[in-house]
Amino acid sequence: MAANPQKDIEQIFEKQRKFRKVNEIVEKYKYEKTSLIAVLQEVQEEYRYLPEEIMTYIATIMDISPASVYGVATFYSQFSLNPKGKYEVKVCDGTACHVRGSMPVYKAIKNQLGLKGSKFTTNDLQFSVETVRCLGACALAPVVVINDKVYSKVTPEAINIIIDQLLERSGEEKKSA
């Protein structure tokens, strides 16, 4: 590989910038080991997932073994070790939503986005789909949440229209970027 010092430096800066944010978060919690979950939550909010290098870094500065950090990160369903899409689609699969037909909605979304089997994020990182535990809005079942916007009493047909609009918007965003 041809050396590209400029790019290397950029990468180092990039890393430092990333870690500075992590440092801030860990400092806020005073390096307390009991705050590991809160630290990971804030880090995930920043990066939309938990990159491996950052988990190792957190382990080092908080003086916890990387295995323990990894253990906590994989235990709780809120944490994701894979990047999530720019549009995070969450289909509530609590009992009430399930009884009122959340699974057909979920399948319709996966079909529409061409996500097969255990694939949850589109290749262009624009969309990710997951089922989540009860959101407590059971009266509106079935519920779908896309980036904090709640769609209530969703049907497969309705969600297809919503996703279509988002696909269009994401296409435009990509073009203008």
Add this chain to the structure above:
Amino acid sequence: MSEITAVNIKKEFEKAENYVRETGMRVLICSGTGCVANGAFDIYEKFLKLGADVKFKKEHKKVSSIKTGCHGFCEQGVFVAIPDLEITYVKVKPDDVAEIVEKTIKNGEVIERLLYKNLVTKEKVKNTAKIDFYKTQTKSVLANCGKIDPECIEEYIYSNGYQALDNVLKTLSPEQVSEEVMKSGLRGRGGGGFPAGKKWQFVKAAEGDKKYLICNADEGDPGAFMDCGIMEGDPHRLLEGMIIAAYAVGSDEGYIYVRAEYPLAVKRLKIAIKQATEKGFLGKNIFGSEFSFKIKIKEGAGAFVCGEETALIASIEGERGMPMPKPPFPAQEGLFGKPTLINNVESFANVSMIILNGADQYKKYGTETSTGTKTFALTGEINNTGLIEVPLGTTAREIIFNIGGGIRNNKKFKAAQIGGPSGGCLTEEHLDMSLDYESLRSIGAMVGSGGLVVMNEDTCIVEVARFFLQFTQSESCGKCIPCREGTKQMLHILDKMVSGEAELSDLLLLEELAEVIQLGSLCGLGKTAPNPVLSTLKYFREEYLAHIVGKTCPAGVCEGLKKIKIDKELCKGCSKCVKTCPVGAIEGTIKEPFVIDQEKCIKCGACLTTCPFDAIKEVN
């Protein structure tokens, strides 16, 4: 160093009274999770904009828009109530605000269109109290929800808030407080049903210089949102209960462990803690007494097992939320190895009422062994979804058919799942049974935290059992083998059943596994995981047999058991379907009815859409 400020609750009450009177005509906008999802905040903003300088004509009163907690009747959200005029509007949209301001707020006119319509009589109902959904409820824990601004401590004080705490600190010893709670018969509302007073006495008696108090707000049952309603609608009631409990057990530090899925509850709790601290109800030398107590919030990260006390403690300590064998009980060795009191949100929320009105008054509701009221989250295939509160011992029929307004779309009631993934199901024959701790346990169900999911004839009971097991299976922490491996095998068998691959021997294996898991699991999650399966097997055995032997799903839900057939009468023998079938399962001669080979068919449904004569149909 720190100045002791003696708080005078009477003065605080007077101040609060003034504050509330100043609000003038109150326009209450429900801002529970359900209504927020329906645009409650937009409606509030609009009211602020349009109603800011508006005065009510008759008395020239000032008008205040107030965001309240959950009204309970989530089905009809967004709720907008104007108590002064005894008007409640339902299903309000942001576009309706201008009209409400012009007609109702300025002139006191009623907008018929926005009134609640009785499902049976089709009559329009103006006043909330006359709506069937509310008529037979007994709101005590939820008394303030929907009536006060949860982000304002004055409103809570004005509804006699913090008076119980004042009483306790000035007139009762810690032992007397526990004694009163004991006498009230209050039992853990998180599901276990352990007498709260006794738990307090254990913690008080435990040796240790430091004691912790934890409020379990990890309401993980899918289809349950009672605690969410309390925290969002009346957070100070929870705090007051916790402070009193802390005094009774001698704790100076408490945690509220909240699900991360409840951002609004977290926000309102944080505000409440800040306000209570500023008033001197929390923190050092509460009410000028020797007693100090502080509360921190810990957000969960999505693990159902953390509802189990020992797992919850591990999670607060920053570890994987895995349960520990008991004993030692948390009362002896809990958080950071210290004696710890853990109660659920609703349990704490009952405390101030018990102290203020006395144990005898409290016992007037409920049955002899299950006293007081209980909140339920009524969901599923029911007309009136929402958050309700009834005395323990109320029948399921009353809840489902009177309060809940019966089954949606005039369908038939089939079963109701009570107690979530750890509970069991109630059938037609149980509708008139009293819902209390003992009788529910006797039929293999439990009060649980209070989720009540109603199912109709179109719900496949085997599929629902599979759903619950899939839930507990994926939430199993993996520590003990019966739960980790056993639930996996049970799920595997249920998967086979819903896809039509099960044999009769699988049913016996399923029951055997269930028993082993119940006996051998370490914590409540595993011990109760087989409950939904066992209880549905008990009452819907034929439906299981239909899946296994008859290879049909009576409710027509299970896709694996669907068959695609060609209607001989309608088929013209055009052979179009033969070309679309990806597995070559359709055979026949041109101009004669074709047949699908069920062995080969993969039920992809491709032929359904291609048939020009609608002759191909899905049947069960």
